[in-house]
Amino acid sequence: LAAKEFPEDFLFGAAGAAYQIEGGWDEDDKGASYWDVFTHIPAKIYNNDTGDVACDSYNKYKEDVALLKELGLKSYRFSISWPRILPDGTPIKINQAGVDYYLNLLKELKAAGIEPIVTLYHWDLPQYLSDLGGWLNPQIADYFGDFARICYKLFGDYVKYWITMNEPSSTCVNGYEQGIHPPGVPLPGAGAYQCAYVQVLAHAKAWHIYDDEFRAQQNGKVGLNNVCNWLYPKSNSTEDLAAQDRAMEFTCGLYVNPVWNGNWPQVIIDRVNYTSQKQGYSFSRLPEFTPVEIDYINGTSDFFALNIYTSYLIENVAEEAFPTPSLDQDAAYNISGDPSWTQSDAAWLYSVPDGARKVINYVNEKYKPSEIIITENGWADLGQLADQGRISYLKDYLSNILDAILEDGINVTGYTTWSLLDNFEWTDGYLYKFGLVQVDFNSANRTRTIKDSARWYQNITSTRQLFD
Numbered sequence: 096l097a098a099k100e101f102p103e104d105f106l107f108g109a110a111g112a113a114y115q116i117e118g119g120w121d122e123d124d125k126g127a128s129y130w131d132v133f134t135h136i137p138a139k140i141y142n143n144d145t146g147d148v149a150c151d152s153y154n155k156y157k158e159d160v161a162l163l164k165e166l167g168l169k170s171y172r173f174s175i176s177w178p179r180i181l182p183d184g185t186p187i188k189i190n191q192a193g194v195d196y197y198l199n200l201l202k203e204l205k206a207a208g209i210e211p212i213v214t215l216y217h218w219d220l221p222q223y224l225s226d227l228g229g230w231l232n233p234q235i236a237d238y239f240g241d242f243a244r245i246c247y248k249l250f251g252d253y254v255k256y257w258i259t260m261n262e263p264s265s266t267c268v269n270g271y272e273q274g275i276h277p278p279g280v281p282l283p284g285a286g287a288y289q290c291a292y293v294q295v296l297a298h299a300k301a302w303h304i305y306d307d308e309f310r311a312q313q314n315g316k317v318g319l320n321n322v323c324n325w326l327y328p329k330s331n332s333t334e335d336l337a338a339q340d341r342a343m344e345f346t347c348g349l350y351v352n353p354v355w356n357g358n359w360p361q362v363i364i365d366r367v368n369y370t371s372q373k374q375g376y377s378f379s380r381l382p383e384f385t386p387v388e389i390d391y392i393n394g395t396s397d398f399f400a401l402n403i404y405t406s407y408l409i410e411n412v413a414e415e416a417f418p419t420p421s422l423d424q425d426a427a428y429n430i431s432g433d434p435s436w437t438q439s440d441a442a443w444l445y446s447v448p449d450g451a452r453k454v455i456n457y458v459n460e461k462y463k464p465s466e467i468i469i470t471e472n473g474w475a476d477l478g479q480l481a482d483q484g485r486i487s488y489l490k491d492y493l494s495n496i497l498d499a500i501l502e503d504g505i506n507v508t509g510y511t512t513w514s515l516l517d518n519f520e521w522t523d524g525y526l527y528k529f530g531l532v533q534v535d536f537n538s539a540n541r542t543r544t545i546k547d548s549a550r551w552y553q554n555i556t557s558t559r560q561l562f563d
């Protein structure tokens with residue numbers, strides 16, 4: 096057996112997000128987010144589950160930090176709930192109990208020697224701002240800037256890694272294109288593009304505020320996150336290869352290219368222009384960045400926060416296969432899994448570890464980040480403690496990530512697996528579990544129990560060694 100070794104300062108950790116773990120949805124003076132509102136609408140979420148209590152991390156954060164410490168983890172990725180700090184999203188009122196919660200968490204992490212990686216926005220938009228148009232309204236970028244400034248001011252002494260937006264692709268497609276996430280109104284062919292436009296501007300605003308007002312004293316980094324999965328062509332035909340390239344752009348580049356390279360991917364500009372014209376529009380459904388905006392957004396990420404879960408096969412199809420205007424029609428491809436791939440309990444998640452190395456190379460070449468952190472990667476099951484499936488998945492993905500570092504020379508500096516705890520999995524409620532640690536959602540005190548995968552991961556992080 097050949098051993099290979101992670102660099103000494105590699106930041107091994109685990110991740111979570113406010114709405115998925117905190118609970119305390121209306122405790123103290125927290126305001127409502129559009130997820131609080133959405134989950135209370137019957138039939139939106141599996142089993143009508145909600146994040147009202149979730150893992151109760153609002154009250155049990157000390158236990159969470161103790162678990163991270165026991166597992167020898169060096170970093171913890173968590174998110175700040177915007178309406179817990181600013182109940183209606185605006186600076187008009189700061190909720191001191193919410194501020195104290197995050198300060199206490201940061202202090203607890205510091206005492207345990209664990210590096211925080213803090214996400215400013217992991218999907219819990221204050222309902223008031225959603226009522227103002229949410230991620231379709233460019234003014235929300237200004238509100239987000241104010242929120243970011245307040246967080247830098249309050250917490251910045253403790254934080255070296257800030258992530259602005261988590262997975263704009265998910266927010267924009269699920270929330271505004273398809274309407275299966277809040278605000279729940281499908282706007283096919285327009286919603287995702289307008290949302291991407293506003294989220295990119297919001298990200299850039301938060302980056303500039305840090306750069307102008309905080310970087311000199313706080314010396315941290317601010318980066319954009321997205322999920323970019325490697326997509327394989329279904330065949331080697333010219334059409335499928337072009338579709339593969341398009342698919343990478345429609346799922347990944349649409350959200351990150353503006354920030355790294357200053358504009359939408361050219362193929363998306365061309366495609367949406369073409370379909371819009373065909374449909375009789377006198378303009379493209381893809382909003383245009385002005386030259387001033389291009390200047391403002393370009394080069395606004397200090398590192399690439401990359402989520403990788405799986406891979407798919409891409410097959411070219413004619414746009415006529417999609418009957419009405421939509422992002423899918425513009426993109427014109429079919430996406431599927433390969434029957435030979437191991438599938439998790441969640442149907443969308445296959446283990447395709449080679450894809451991780453490929454997508455890290457793709458991102459590295461295309462965007463040339465000086466640093467990449469794998470901010471999510473994880474496996475879904477039904478929550479059993481003997482979770483061999485998760486161990487196999489993590490081992491194979493980590494092995495490919497390590498090859499990207501050692502063989503391809505790419506600067507991947509950290510890895511926060513999804514997730515520390517079993518938690519609220521959005522529209523799937525508590526059906527699928529991603530945790531290293533089991534949470535008993537039937538017990539009032541949300542008992543935490545360490546799974547086999549956590550012990551396996553602990554061993555990897557302490558030795559930094561993997562065996563082929």
Ligand code: GCO
Nearest residue numbers: 112261262322402471513520
């Ligand atoms: C994400 C989601 C996570 C999910 C995870 C598993 O960033 O992708 O925000 O919160 O729980 O991806 O589906």
